[in-house]
Amino acid sequence: MTSESTSANKFANTSALENISSAAAKKAEGLDENVQNLRNRQNKFAENLHGDDVSKTGIRALFSKNKEAQKAAVSKYLKHWDGLTDKEAEEKRLADYNESTHSYYNVVTDFYEYGWGTSFHFSRYYPGENFQQATARHEHYLAHQAGIENGDLVLDVGCGVGGPAREIARFTNCNIIGLNNNDYQIKKANHYAAKFGLDAQMRFVKGDFMNMDFEDNTFDKVYAIEATCHAPELKGVYSEIFRVLKPNGVFAVYEWVMTDKYDENNEAHRKIAYDIEVGDGIPKMFSREVAAKALIDSGFEILKEEDLAKADDPIPWYYPLTGDWKYMQSISDIGTFFRTSFVGRFITTNFLRVLEKVGVAPPGSVDVANSLESAAVGLVAGGKEGLFTPMMLYVCRKPAN
Numbered sequence: 001m002t003s004e005s006t007s008a009n010k011f012a013n014t015s016a017l018e019n020i021s022s023a024a025a026k027k028a029e030g031l032d033e034n035v036q037n038l039r040n041r042q043n044k045f046a047e048n049l050h051g052d053d054v055s056k057t058g059i060r061a062l063f064s065k066n067k068e069a070q071k072a073a074v075s076k077y078l079k080h081w082d083g084l085t086d087k088e089a090e091e092k093r094l095a096d097y098n099e100s101t102h103s104y105y106n107v108v109t110d111f112y113e114y115g116w117g118t119s120f121h122f123s124r125y126y127p128g129e130n131f132q133q134a135t136a137r138h139e140h141y142l143a144h145q146a147g148i149e150n151g152d153l154v155l156d157v158g159c160g161v162g163g164p165a166r167e168i169a170r171f172t173n174c175n176i177i178g179l180n181n182n183d184y185q186i187k188k189a190n191h192y193a194a195k196f197g198l199d200a201q202m203r204f205v206k207g208d209f210m211n212m213d214f215e216d217n218t219f220d221k222v223y224a225i226e227a228t229c230h231a232p233e234l235k236g237v238y239s240e241i242f243r244v245l246k247p248n249g250v251f252a253v254y255e256w257v258m259t260d261k262y263d264e265n266n267e268a269h270r271k272i273a274y275d276i277e278v279g280d281g282i283p284k285m286f287s288r289e290v291a292a293k294a295l296i297d298s299g300f301e302i303l304k305e306e307d308l309a310k311a312d313d314p315i316p317w318y319y320p321l322t323g324d325w326k327y328m329q330s331i332s333d334i335g336t337f338f339r340t341s342f343v344g345r346f347i348t349t350n351f352l353r354v355l356e357k358v359g360v361a362p363p364g365s366v367d368v369a370n371s372l373e374s375a376a377v378g379l380v381a382g383g384k385e386g387l388f389t390p391m392m393l394y395v396c397r398k399p400a401n
C-alpha cells in the first residue's frame, strides 16, 4: 500500500469512527435518567480521584490520587466482598456489577500498568519469546481468528487502556472503537492512541456492554479480551454484541470460565473461584457450559471452541504470578517477572504499607494490593488444577439472515 492510500484510508476511517462515536454519544443522551445520572456521577468521581493528567503511570500515578476519593473508591469496591458465597451475597454483587467494576478499575488500573503493562490479559508463552512478544502474539492470534482485515470497522468490548487495540490496529490496519465502562481507562486509552500516532484509527468511548449505545449491524468484526467475564449474565453481553455486529460478521473472544472439572459444590473449588472473583472484580465466575449456551442462545453459530490453556504448553499461562524463575525466557523480562512474582508482590505491598502510613500513598492502597494478592493466588491455583482458564477461545458468526 502506498503512503497516499494509507493516509486517504485513514481520513475515511476517522470520519467513520467520528460518526459512530458521536451517534453513540447522542443515543446516550436519550438514555433513562438513572443511567445518565450514574454515568455523570462516575465521570465526575473519576476526575476527582485521578485528576486531569493521565500521562503518569503505575506507582507514580498512584501517588497523585485524591486521598478522600481513593478511600471512597476502595470501600465502594470492597463493600460486597465479605467472604460470603451464598445466593444472597452473589445477587448483591450481580446487581451492583456496573458500579462495582467501575470502582475496581478505578483502584487497580495503576497497579496493572505497574506490574503488567497496558494489555490487561494473560497469554500463551513460548520458549525463547519475551513477555511483550507473547502478549502481542496472543492479540494477533485473536485478530486472525476473527478474520480482521485492512479497513474493517471493529469493536473492542471492554478495551482497558487500549493495549490490544493499538496492537491489532497496527497488525491489520483496521479501525477500532473501544468500549469501556471505566472513565479513567478511556482517557488513558485516548491519550496513548494520540501519543503513538494511532488516533486516526481508533476512538475509545464510555458505555456499558450490557446495553450498548451503537446502532444495530454496525461492526464488521467484534472481539473481547478477558472482559466479558465482568458481565452479570453472559447472554446479556453476547446478545448486545450480536445486535451491533453486521450479518455474517465474526465475534472472537478470550473468555474467563470455570472448566468442566470445576464443581461448584466442592468447597475448595468454590474458594478458588471466590479468590478469582474478589481479586479480579468479577461478580460471578461462570462455567464453560454456561458461556457456550449463552452464545448459542444469543443467536451465534459457534465456529470454534478451544481452551488454549489446555494446549500442553511447556510454559503455563500463569507463570508470571508463580515466581518460578525457570520459566523466564528473556533477560528483558526480569523487571516484569520480579514485580509479578510472589516476592515482588510482597515487597510492593509492604512498601505501600509504609507509604500509606506516612501519607504518601493514598489510603486503601494496601487493601487493593491484598485483593490483587487473592487474585494471584486464586488464578495460579485455578490454573494448576485445571479448574479455570482465562483463554477459552470462541469464534462465532452472526448468521446472514
Ligand SMILES: CC(C)=CCC[C@@H](C)[C@H]1CC[C@H]2C3=C(CC[C@]12C)[C@@]1(C)CC[C@H](O)C[C@@H]1CC3
Residues within 6 Å of the ligand: 111, 112, 114, 115, 116, 119, 120, 121, 122, 226, 227, 229, 256, 280, 281, 339, 340, 344, 345, 348, 349, 369, 372, 373, 375, 376
Ligand atoms: C480481571 C481480568 C478479567 C483480567 C486481568 C488479568 C491480568 C492482567 C491481571 C489478573 C491479576 C492481576 C495482578 C497484577 C497485574 C494484572 C493481573 C495479572 C499484579 C501483578 C500487578 C502488580 C501488583 O503488585 C500485584 C498484582 C497481582 C495480580
Ligand SMILES: C[S@@+](CC[C@H](N)C(=O)[O-])C[C@H]1O[C@@H](n2cnc3c(N)ncnc32)[C@H](O)[C@@H]1O
Residues within 6 Å of the ligand: 098, 101, 105, 118, 119, 120, 121, 157, 158, 159, 160, 161, 162, 163, 164, 179, 180, 181, 182, 185, 207, 208, 209, 210, 224, 225, 226, 227, 228, 230, 231
Ligand atoms: C481485564 S480488563 C481487559 C482489558 C482489555 N481487553 C485488555 O486486554 O487490555 C477488562 C475490561 O473490561 C471493562 N469492563 C468491565 N465491565 C464493563 C462493562 N459493563 N461495560 C464496558 N466495559 C466493561 C473494564 O473497564 C476493563 O477495561
